[in-house]
Amino acid sequence: MQNENQLINARKEKLKRLAELGVNPFPSKAERSHLIAEIFENADKFVKSEICVKLVGRIRSLRKMGKTSFFHIEDKSGKIQVYARKDDVGEKNYQIFKQSDLGDFVNIFGKIFYTKSGELSLYADEITFLTKSIRPIPVVKEKEIDGKKVIYDQFADKELRYRKRYLDLLLNPDVKETFIKRTKIIKMMREFLDKRNFIEVETPILQPQYGGAAAQPFITKHNKLDMNLYLRIADELYLKRLIIGGFERVYEVCKDFRNEGMDRMHNPEFTMIELYQAYADYNDIMNLVEELLTEIANEICGTLQFEYDGMKINMKKPWKRASISSLIQEYVKINIEKMTLAEMLKFCKKNEIELDTKTYGKVIDEIFKKFVEPNLIQPTFVIDFPKEVSPLAKSKPDNLEIVERFEVFIAGLEIGNAFTELNDPIDQRARLESQAEKRKSGDLEASEVDEDFLEAMEYGMPPTGGLGLGVDRIVMLFTNSHSIKDVIFFPQMRNI
RNA sequence: GGGCCAGUAACUCAGUGGUAGAGUAUCGCCCUUUUAAGGCGAGAGUCGAAGGUUCGAAUCCUUCCUGGCUCACCA
Numbered sequence: 001m002q003n004e005n006q007l008i009n010a011r012k013e014k015l016k017r018l019a020e021l022g023v024n025p026f027p028s029k030a031e032r033s034h035l036i037a038e039i040f041e042n043a044d045k046f047v048k049s050e051i052c053v054k055l056v057g058r059i060r061s062l063r064k065m066g067k068t069s070f071f072h073i074e075d076k077s078g079k080i081q082v083y084a085r086k087d088d089v090g091e092k093n094y095q096i097f098k099q100s101d102l103g104d105f106v107n108i109f110g111k112i113f114y115t116k117s118g119e120l121s122l123y124a125d126e127i128t129f130l131t132k133s134i135r136p137i138p139v140v141k142e143k144e145i146d147g148k149k150v151i152y153d154q155f156a157d158k159e160l161r162y163r164k165r166y167l168d169l170l171l172n173p174d175v176k177e178t179f180i181k182r183t184k185i186i187k188m189m190r191e192f193l194d195k196r197n198f199i200e201v202e203t204p205i206l207q208p209q210y211g212g213a214a215a216q217p218f219i220t221k222h223n224k225l226d227m228n229l230y231l232r233i234a235d236e237l238y239l240k241r242l243i244i245g246g247f248e249r250v251y252e253v254c255k256d257f258r259n260e261g262m263d264r265m266h267n268p269e270f271t272m273i274e275l276y277q278a279y280a281d282y283n284d285i286m287n288l289v290e291e292l293l294t295e296i297a298n299e300i301c302g303t304l305q306f307e308y309d310g311m312k313i314n315m316k317k318p319w320k321r322a323s324i325s326s327l328i329q330e331y332v333k334i335n336i337e338k339m340t341l342a343e344m345l346k347f348c349k350k351n352e353i354e355l356d357t358k359t360y361g362k363v364i365d366e367i368f369k370k371f372v373e374p375n376l377i378q379p380t381f382v383i384d385f386p387k388e389v390s391p392l393a394k395s396k397p398d399n400l401e402i403v404e405r406f407e408v409f410i411a412g413l414e415i416g417n418a419f420t421e422l423n424d425p426i427d428q429r430a431r432l433e434s435q436a437e438k439r440k441s442g443d444l445e446a447s448e449v450d451e452d453f454l455e456a457m458e459y460g461m462p463p464t465g466g467l468g469l470g471v472d473r474i475v476m477l478f479t480n481s482h483s484i485k486d487v488i489f490f491p492q493m494r495n496i
Numbered sequence: 497g498g499g500c501c502a503g504u505a506a507c508u509c510a511g512u513g514g515u516a517g518a519g520u521a522u523c524g525c526c527c528u529u530u531u532a533a534g535g536c537g538a539g540a541g542u543c544g545a546a547g548g549u550u551c552g553a554a555u556c557c558u559u560c561c562u563g564g565c566u567c568a569c570c571a
Contacts, residue, residue: 068528138507141532
């Protein structure tokens with residue numbers, strides 16, 4: 001740590017020297033005539049006209065020689081080299097400039113020219129400080145070999161990259177790209193839904209009673225009301241209340257919170273888009289998901305065929321739609337429709353599938369997860385789930401034990417979950433009560449009966465299709481990111 | 497929670513029982529078209545933490561902390 005202080009002290013010394021030179025290293029105002037990218041777009045015009053441009057940016061490389069220096073400044077649009085000559089900027093200005101470090105923000109006035117080696121550069125007439133950096137940012141160097149960028153001493157420590165994302169963004173340009181894509185994707189989703197007359201709404205994050213998914217919640221407390229509140233695990237039950245209230249198409253970009261394990265697919269807080277469409281069923285929602293994700297793929301990847309994690313993905317419509325039982329038939333070569341529970345349990349035992357609850361629905365779910373899910377590389381709608389694991393979905397008319405539900409998988413990632421919503425209040429009550437029973441017998445992820453929601457449904461809820469899309473995972477897919485931590489600016493980390 | 501791997505200077509890493517190293521960065525000097533600029537010199541580390549083994553530990557052992565990968569868990 002002493003060494004770090006030494007580096008910081010060196011920069012504080014420079015601050016003192018600047019003060020002695022009468023320079024304010026933290027002025028309020030900057031003068032900018034152009035973005036750096038604009039210079040490159042019309043390079044020849046700037047070189048010929050010799051007009052004075054005013055650029056701002058952060059010093060990203062620095063080569064100080066005796067009486068002349070080269071450095072690159074970077075703004076949001078790009079990087080440009082600056083050439084500073086003592087004879088041109090003047091003795092005092094050069095003296096001031098000499099106090100600069102990597103990471104400082106500066107304002108440069110000057111003309112655009114090409115250097116001997118042909119790099120478009122800014123010939124500085126005047127240099128002023130905009131912000132002095134007193135903590136050294138890691139130095140990353142790059143060199144072009146045969147047109148390829150070779151990076152030296154890349155800022156690569158994953159822990160540091162996640163904990164100090166500002167450095168990661170600064171030092172690893174791809175990271176910025178990923179997050180810009182994230183923003184674009186969410187924006188496209190909104191536009192897509194707005195165009196189809198969905199309206200965006202907001203529902204409570206702090207909920208007196210949580211529900212809509214099987215997960216453990218974060219608990220917090222309202223002091224004045226002296227009551228526990230839960231951070232929502234899903235928006236579902238509130239959005240359905242809005243459908244009951246007469247909105248026919250609603251969606252919410254929702255931060256949800258689940259108090260569970262973390263891994264490359266899970267962060268305790270994550271982003272979903274939930275939508276509900278009255279008078280639609282899960283087939284309509286499948287079409288909508290297909291449309292939405294192919295549009296995004298086209299826009300973000302420029303093609304419907306791209307690679308994720310070494311897998312070749314083809315998003316061309318129509319996507320495969322297959323029931324759980326047919327997929328199990330396909331990949332496991334067993335016909336679960338003709339098997340008894342006992343036979344299935346035997347199968348699980350033989351294949352080392354551990355079960356805490358030995359019920360029909362759960363067993364199917366487990367076999368599917370272990371043997372089918374990893375194979376779902378190309379976009380696939382997995383349809384027709386057991387009722388038991390889907391307490392909010394409507395049963396199929398011809399088989400009451402199976403519900404009209406689908407999950408959509410791409411590249412082995414579960415991207416979304418949807419169903420024809422259960423709107424029979426009597427059936428819904430029975431299902432929630434059975435969940436509550438499970439909860440009593442120790443299932444921490446089962447929810448309690450939400451009386452207020454049931455009462456709402458008793459007034460009448462139209463037939464409705466609902467969907468939850470895992471936004472973070474969709475961003476992972478389209479940015480070829482291997483971990484959810486790479487698509488969340490500030491992923492959850494342990495205290496250190 | 498299990499298994500495996502990693503943690504040494506601000507950054508990237510070498511060092512596997514015998515005086516803590518390199519490159520970059522920093523500081524000083526030289527250098528007026530450089531671009532991983534260059535040359536000479538200097539400073540900089542509780543080797544993730546704590547115990548233990550040993551004459552001696554960055555190195556071996558134990559526990560712990562942090563992270564990664566992976567399995568389990570997870571709608």
